[in-house]
Amino acid sequence: xxxxxxxxxxxxLAVLPRVSQQLTKVLGIGLLVxxxxxxxxxxxxxxxxxxxxxxxGITLGAMYCLVALGYTxxxxxxxxxxxxxxxxxxWGSMLAVTIGVTILGLDGSQSGFVTAIGxxxxxxxxxxxxxxxxxxxxxxxxxxxxxxxxxxxxITAIGVSFILQAMxxxxxxxxxxxxxxxxxxxxxxxxxxxxxxxKNLLVVxxxxxxxxxxxxxxxxxxxxxxxxxxxxxxxxxxxxxxxVDRIIAFTFALGGGLAGAGGTLFVFWxxxxxxxxxxxxxxxxxxxxxxxxxxxxxxxxxxxLMIGLLQAYNDGAAWHAPGSNWTQSMIFTILILVxxxxxxxxxxxxxxxxx
Numbered sequence: 001x002x003x004x005x006x007x008x009x010x011x012x013l014a015v016l017p018r019v020s021q022q023l024t025k026v027l028g029i030g031l032l033v034x035x036x037x038x039x040x041x042x043x044x045x046x047x048x049x050x051x052x053x054x055x056x057g058i059t060l061g062a063m064y065c066l067v068a069l070g071y072t073x074x075x076x077x078x079x080x081x082x083x084x085x086x087x088x089x090x091w092g093s094m095l096a097v098t099i100g101v102t103i104l105g106l107d108g109s110q111s112g113f114v115t116a117i118g119x120x121x122x123x124x125x126x127x128x129x130x131x132x133x134x135x136x137x138x139x140x141x142x143x144x145x146x147x148x149x150x151x152x153x154x155i156t157a158i159g160v161s162f163i164l165q166a167m168x169x170x171x172x173x174x175x176x177x178x179x180x181x182x183x184x185x186x187x188x189x190x191x192x193x194x195x196x197x198x199k200n201l202l203v204v205x206x207x208x209x210x211x212x213x214x215x216x217x218x219x220x221x222x223x224x225x226x227x228x229x230x231x232x233x234x235x236x237x238x239x240x241x242x243x244v245d246r247i248i249a250f251t252f253a254l255g256g257g258l259a260g261a262g263g264t265l266f267v268f269w270x271x272x273x274x275x276x277x278x279x280x281x282x283x284x285x286x287x288x289x290x291x292x293x294x295x296x297x298x299x300x301x302x303x304x305l306m307i308g309l310l311q312a313y314n315d316g317a318a319w320h321a322p323g324s325n326w327t328q329s330m331i332f333t334i335l336i337l338v339x340x341x342x343x344x345x346x347x348x349x350x351x352x353x354x355x
Contacts, residue, residue, distance in 0.1 A: 086282015092263020
């Protein structure tokens, strides 16, 4: 009898994974149904507010996308969650205030042409500095740990994040740095009593070409093919003559440039920034990247859009919305659920294109 016990347990153990998959499907379907009922209820209660919140959520999603793409690019190459990326984004916003407001004097009083030139110059300078800083971080903080256990570079990334925060606190202080009036604040159109500011459209208009350009670079250029080769097999790529260190440095430079551009866009859109901006915004963007499928550019965009819409609905919906105090808890709950039930994300990790 005792000898037959292991044999009797085997069928039961074989059934457990299928039961778990069914429970996961039921839970997912249930959550989607509840979400659909909530959205329909809000639309029926106040369709104008719901439509306005949808547009706001798209803008938030576009902003998170610029940060999430940086996480995705680095993870796609060396499978490192670069938690310092959000703080590089924060430095991009700080540099935009210093260059655009303090040095160039942008305040909205200039003509549209002068303002556009000033914003472009500010963005290019912030991109250059952030790209150089990101390459420096990769060279001296991450590269020596490339063959170390994965926990070592992860802890190092958290340490670099704290260092960047401390540097910003030392340089700018704990108060907010403001950039009022640079982007036009007038309403492009109105939905009932709810206006849609022109500056919100600028964020979306900037983000879409950036995403398309990155997808094209990764899939259709020689540099992109090298990035994908390094992502698939570093040793084989090195044997084929690819300079792996140069490709990784280029990826960090690209991510840093995105952070500089995104930080500039953020501070002129939001009109303020702080030394700790990168922590919360970086975690939201990281959640978006994981939700969509980290290592997948399109997944990062999809996850960012979903997180942006969730935040907008939760913060502003009038019918049974938990409120802004619960936004962080809801987003981090999504992160936990995704990691537990679908760690590959909604679109999965496309190994061949994960760079």
